Amino acid sequence: MATALIILGAGMGTRMNSDRPKVLHDIAGAPMLVHAMKAGGALDPARTVIVAGHGADAVARAAQDYDPDAVIVLQDEQLGTAHAVAQARDALAGFDGDAIVLYGDTPFITPETLAAMAAARLTHDIVVLGFDATDPARYGRLILKDDQLDRIVEFKDATADERAVTLCNSGVVAANAATLFALIDKVNNDNAAGEYYLTDIVGIARAQGLRATVVQCDEAETRGINSRAELAMAEAQFQARARSTAQDDGVTLTAPETVFFAHDTVIGRDSIIAPNVVFGPGVTVESGATILAFSHLEGCHVSRGAVVGPFARLRPGAELAEGVKVGNFVEIKNAQIAEGAKVNHLTYIGDADIGARTNIGAGTITCNYDGVFKHKTVIGADAFIGSNTMLVAPVSVGDSAMTGSGSVITSDVPAGDLAIGRARQVNKPGLARRLIQKLRDLKARKG
Ligand code: UD1
Ligand code: CA
Secondary structure (H helix, E strand, O other): OOEEEEEEEOOOOHHHOOOOOHHHOEEOOEEHHHHHHHHHHHHOOOEEEEEEEOEHHHHHHHHHHHOOOOEEEEOOOOOOHHHHHHOOOHHHOOOOOEEEEEEOOOOOOOHHHHHHHHHHHOOOOEEEEEEEOOOOOOOOEEEEEOOEEEEEEOHHHOOHHHHOOOEEEEEEEEEEHHHHHHHHHOOOOOOOOOOOOOOHHHHHHHHOOOOEEEEEOOHHHHOOOOOHHHHHHHHHHHHHHHHHHHHHOOOEEOOHHHOEOOOOOEEOOOOEEOOOOEEOOOOEEOOOOEEOOOOEEOOOEEOOOOEEOOOEEEOOOEEEOOOOEEEEEEEEEEEEEOOOOEEEEEEEEEEEEEOOOOEEOOOOEEEOEOOOOEOOEEEOOOOEEOOOOEEEOOEEEOOOOEEOOOOEEOOOEOOOOEEOOOOOOOOOOOHHHHHHHHHHHHHHHHO
16 A cells, blocks of 8 residues: 655754754764654655654755655644644645654654554554553553554543553554544644644544554654753664664674764674774775774775774765775775775875775875865876875876875876975985084083
């Protein structure tokens, strides 16, 4: 059956104490809204509708950055969760299938849970995702009766007996889209909060003889994020899961609790990740690579058998071919490093192509930026770049060419040539000894 996602994200998120809309705060390098979209992606949705309010423009940009087909609808005034879902009605006009409501601030719903909800939909008109809360606090309570979910009562409206129920509402609900909107039409705001509660659709549906049920998941899966402390807990939860997934995938993490993954990090089998490595978004590390301690990688590709670090920084567009070595205090950005090349110490390589087996000496810098434009450096295969070479781009160094250490290379070096671009050395015989004696004599006279 076709599925449409409706993701609620209009709320202000007052407790975040932020200028940024709550759903745009990052977990593992992606806004929590994108995590919710990714989670919903398990249902292979035909349509995705995001209900935005506070900071809607920024929310729209983030959503469409991830999925250009996502439709953003506005909820100008936040009158409650039913009112929020109602804003998706026009965007889903003519849609024949199921709608599933997710929250933009509840990022970790698993594909298994969504599959269980889809299965329950075969026998029930409304499926609500619930969990057994260790501290039910202010969640809505799921009230069961005769094998059915009978109604949901919000904490504010609940009696003492109802508050004693620990089966709570996650907020995730699935129903046929037309049925959902028809039920929402009947919701009023006659309650303690004066809001249009989406949760009221269950009682209304039961009164019409429709069937409703609960699918249960782990509490951790449905934990919402309302504060910076909860954001940090969600980050920790994500990292714990990412670390154990990496280990299950055959990756060695020497000190797992010190390695931080992004939402999309991919690491191949038999790779070794040393302590204190941080992955930003967009990193792929192939099998058998080694990332040594204190390295930071983002938007890059590390091929089989490459060794990176310790203390290396790979920035977006860094492409390391097989067996490449990138050593300590090296930064690489937007550069292809071909097979077996070595960039071992204290170097900046930006906007460059480095040929196979080429050796880049310590302290080499591609001077890629003239203050306005970026320029490219191209170095061939089997070249040898002497230590402390400044490559003033645009510039090229041919195959098997060399540069003398300390050179400032401003014009192209043909293949096989040796370029030296620095002042010639002059030795003054005995001058050092005479100079130091003179200075000592001066000091002695002054006392
Ligand atoms: C809601 C549920 C409650 C459930 C809890 C789980 C209702 C009435 N209550 O309560 O049963 O236990 O979630 O966390 O549904 N939003 C909008 N527009 C609005 C109102 C809310 O987009 O007008 C969005 C918020 O941004 C948020 C989500 O909907 O992402 C939930 O809203 P929130 O106000 O946090 O609902 P709760 O009171 O927590
Ligand atoms: Ca909430």
